[in-house]
Amino acid sequence: MDDAPLRLLLLFLFLFTLSPAAGDLAGDGAALMSFGAAVGRYVLHWNNSISPCLWSGVTCADNRVVTLRLPGSGLIGEIPAGTLGNLSNLQTLSLRFNALSGPLPSDLASCKQLRNLYLQENRFSGEIPVFLFSLSSLVRLNLANNNFSGVIPPAINNLTRLGTLYLENNNLSGEIPALDFPNLVQFNVSFNRLNGSVPLKLRSWPANSFMGMSLCGGPLGLCPGEISPAAAPTRTLPSGGGSKLSGGAIAGIVIGTIALFLILLVILLLLCRRKGKDGAAKSVEAKPPEVEVALTDVGTLDSVGTNRGAPATKVAASSPAASIGSKKQLVFCGNGPRVYDLEDLLRASAEVLGKGTFGTTYKAVLESGAMVAVKRLRDANTPEKEFREKIEAIGAMNHPNLVPLQAYYHSKDEKLLVYDYMPMGSLSSLLHGNRGSGRTPLNWEIRTSIALAAAHGIDYIHSTSRSASHGNIKSSNILLTTSSEARISDHGLAHLVGLSTTTNRVGGYRAPEVTDTRRVSQKADVYSFGVLLLELLTGKAPSQALLNDEGVDLPRWVQSVVHEEWTSEVFDMELLRYQGVEEEMVELLQLGVNCTAQHPDHRPTMSTVVAKIEEIHRSSIEVSKE
Structure with missing residues (x-):
C-alpha cells in the first residue's frame, strides 16, 4: 500500500507526456487528430499507427510539427480550442480554400513561432482577433475572402515583421488605422466597408489595393478639404522690417541681373564667331573628313x-557627307x-x-x-x-x-x-512603367500571347545553328507592335559587342553559368526566358529584393513562395481577376521555374517550351469560350 502514491505519480507523469500540452511529437499528433476529427473527419486520412511527420500536409523539424498545409482539402466547420493551439512549434499554417467557419480559436496565440498564416477563401467570421497581434514572428497574414467584421485594430502595428497583409473581400468597417509596416511588400484591403482617408504611409500603394469602398486620398484622389501639394501656397517672407528689401536693393538686383545677361550674350556671340572661322578653315583642307555620326x-x-546636346546642322547637298x-x-x-x-x-x-x-x-x-x-x-x-x-x-x-x-x-x-520602329515600346515599360490608377492592365490573353511570340522568336534563332543564341533576353528587348504582337530585338548583339562581366547578371536575367557574355549557350537563353515568364506572371522586376529584407533574384523568390504554399499570392494582382485560368497560370509558372533550373541540363529546350506554351494558350482560349 505504501507504493500506491508512487505508482499514481508515475501514471500521472506518463499520461501528461501523452497529452497535447506535453510539447513533443506525440502531443502534436494528438492535437492534429483532434483537429481532423472536428473539421476533416471524412477527408483527412491520417493514420495514428505511423508518425505524424508522414501524414499528408504535415512537415516536422527536430521531432516537432512545424508546418501544416491543407489547402483546398474539403475542411468544414469550426476549429475547436485545444487543437492547433497546442502545436507550439508551428511556423506555417495554410488552411486556404476550405469551408472553415466561426471565430479563430484563441489558443492560436500559443503558436509564438508562427510566421505564415494563410486562411483566405474560408467562412471565418467575427472580429479580427486581437491575439493575432501578439504573434511577433508573423511575416505573412492572409485573411482575404472571409466574413470578418468590425474594425482593423490599430494593434496590428505590433506585427513589425509583417511583409504580406491581405484583408480584401470581408465586412470590415470604419477607417483604416495609421498602419506602419516597414517591410510590407504585399497589401490589399479592397471590397470591405471601410471609409475615410487612406493613411499617409499607405498612399504609395496603387488604387487596386483600395477598390470598392468610400475611401479617398493618395491614389484615390484628394479628400474633401485636402490641398494638392502642387497647389499649396508658397512660403513668403514675413512683413517685418528686418526681412523686407528696400527699393534701392531691389533696383540693384534688377540692374545686376541685366548686366550679367548682357555679358553672357557677348561671350556667346564671340564663341559662335570663333567656331564659324574654325569650321571654314577645316573645310579647305585637302583630305576630306571621315563621316562620324x-x-x-x-x-x-x-x-x-x-x-x-547642341542643335544639329543639317547636311547640305554639297557637303562631304x-x-x-x-x-x-x-x-x-x-x-x-x-x-x-x-x-x-x-x-x-x-x-x-x-x-x-x-x-x-x-x-x-x-x-x-x-x-x-x-x-x-x-x-x-x-x-x-x-x-x-x-x-x-x-x-x-x-x-x-x-x-x-x-x-x-x-x-x-x-x-x-x-x-x-515598334510604336508600343517594350514589355518592360508596359509591366513596370505605370502601376498607378490610370494604368491599362495587361490581361492574361495578352501576356500568354507575348510569351508565345517571344518563345517562337528565340526558338527560330536556336534553329539556325546548334551554337546560335540570342544572348541578352530581357523584357526591355521584347518590343510590341500596335496590335500588341511581340517581337524580339537586339538578337545577336551580345556576340558582337559583349557585356561587362561586372554587370549584375544583366538585371537578373543572366544564367548562373555564364561568365563570357560572347559565348551564351542556348540553355542560358532558356534560363533568361524563364525569368521573363516569371516576370510576366508576377509583375515584378527580376532584380527586385522582396523576401525578408534579403536581396534575392526573381527565380529564388518564386520558388520560396511556392515552397511556402502561397502559390496564388505569387501572381500579379492584375491576373487574379481572371477566373477559370488558375490551372493554366500555375502551369506557366511551373514552366518558368523549370526554365530557371540552376543546372543547364535540367532546363527544357526552346522547342519544348514553345509546345508547352501553345498548349497553355489553347487551353486558355477554350476556357474563355465556355
Whole structure:
C-alpha cells in the first residue's frame, strides 16, 4: 500500500507526456487528430499507427510539427480550442480554400513561432482577433475572402515583421488605422466597408489595393478639404522690417541681373564667331573628313562637328557627307525597298528612346514621314570584316517575331543599326512603367500571347545553328507592335559587342553559368526566358529584393513562395481577376521555374517550351469560350 502514491505519480507523469500540452511529437499528433476529427473527419486520412511527420500536409523539424498545409482539402466547420493551439512549434499554417467557419480559436496565440498564416477563401467570421497581434514572428497574414467584421485594430502595428497583409473581400468597417509596416511588400484591403482617408504611409500603394469602398486620398484622389501639394501656397517672407528689401536693393538686383545677361550674350556671340572661322578653315583642307555620326538626345542625326546636346546642322547637298564613297553609305539587309539613304537618315529628326546595354536607341523621323529606330553601338571594337559578317547574318534572319534589321552603317568611330520602329515600346515599360490608377492592365490573353511570340522568336534563332543564341533576353528587348504582337530585338548583339562581366547578371536575367557574355549557350537563353515568364506572371522586376529584407533574384523568390504554399499570392494582382485560368497560370509558372533550373541540363529546350506554351494558350482560349 505504501507504493500506491508512487505508482499514481508515475501514471500521472506518463499520461501528461501523452497529452497535447506535453510539447513533443506525440502531443502534436494528438492535437492534429483532434483537429481532423472536428473539421476533416471524412477527408483527412491520417493514420495514428505511423508518425505524424508522414501524414499528408504535415512537415516536422527536430521531432516537432512545424508546418501544416491543407489547402483546398474539403475542411468544414469550426476549429475547436485545444487543437492547433497546442502545436507550439508551428511556423506555417495554410488552411486556404476550405469551408472553415466561426471565430479563430484563441489558443492560436500559443503558436509564438508562427510566421505564415494563410486562411483566405474560408467562412471565418467575427472580429479580427486581437491575439493575432501578439504573434511577433508573423511575416505573412492572409485573411482575404472571409466574413470578418468590425474594425482593423490599430494593434496590428505590433506585427513589425509583417511583409504580406491581405484583408480584401470581408465586412470590415470604419477607417483604416495609421498602419506602419516597414517591410510590407504585399497589401490589399479592397471590397470591405471601410471609409475615410487612406493613411499617409499607405498612399504609395496603387488604387487596386483600395477598390470598392468610400475611401479617398493618395491614389484615390484628394479628400474633401485636402490641398494638392502642387497647389499649396508658397512660403513668403514675413512683413517685418528686418526681412523686407528696400527699393534701392531691389533696383540693384534688377540692374545686376541685366548686366550679367548682357555679358553672357557677348561671350556667346564671340564663341559662335570663333567656331564659324574654325569650321571654314577645316573645310579647305585637302583630305576630306571621315563621316562620324553624332546623335543628339533631341535633334537630328547629322555629320561631323555636331556637339551632343547642341542643335544639329543639317547636311547640305554639297557637303562631304553627300559625296562619300560606297564604303561610307548605309548597307541595306534583305530585299526590302531602299526608300532612304545615309543623307536622309542624317537629316532625320531624332529623340532618345532609351540607353541600353549595347548603346543608345533613337526614334528617327525621316522627311518622308517614315519612322525607324536607330541604335548607336558603343564599345563595338570588332574588326570591320568580322563586324560586317555578323551583322549581315543578323540581317538575314527573317521571322515574324524578330524586329527586322533594315540597314547598318560602319566607320572607324561610328556603328549604326537601323531597325523597324515598334510604336508600343517594350514589355518592360508596359509591366513596370505605370502601376498607378490610370494604368491599362495587361490581361492574361495578352501576356500568354507575348510569351508565345517571344518563345517562337528565340526558338527560330536556336534553329539556325546548334551554337546560335540570342544572348541578352530581357523584357526591355521584347518590343510590341500596335496590335500588341511581340517581337524580339537586339538578337545577336551580345556576340558582337559583349557585356561587362561586372554587370549584375544583366538585371537578373543572366544564367548562373555564364561568365563570357560572347559565348551564351542556348540553355542560358532558356534560363533568361524563364525569368521573363516569371516576370510576366508576377509583375515584378527580376532584380527586385522582396523576401525578408534579403536581396534575392526573381527565380529564388518564386520558388520560396511556392515552397511556402502561397502559390496564388505569387501572381500579379492584375491576373487574379481572371477566373477559370488558375490551372493554366500555375502551369506557366511551373514552366518558368523549370526554365530557371540552376543546372543547364535540367532546363527544357526552346522547342519544348514553345509546345508547352501553345498548349497553355489553347487551353486558355477554350476556357474563355465556355
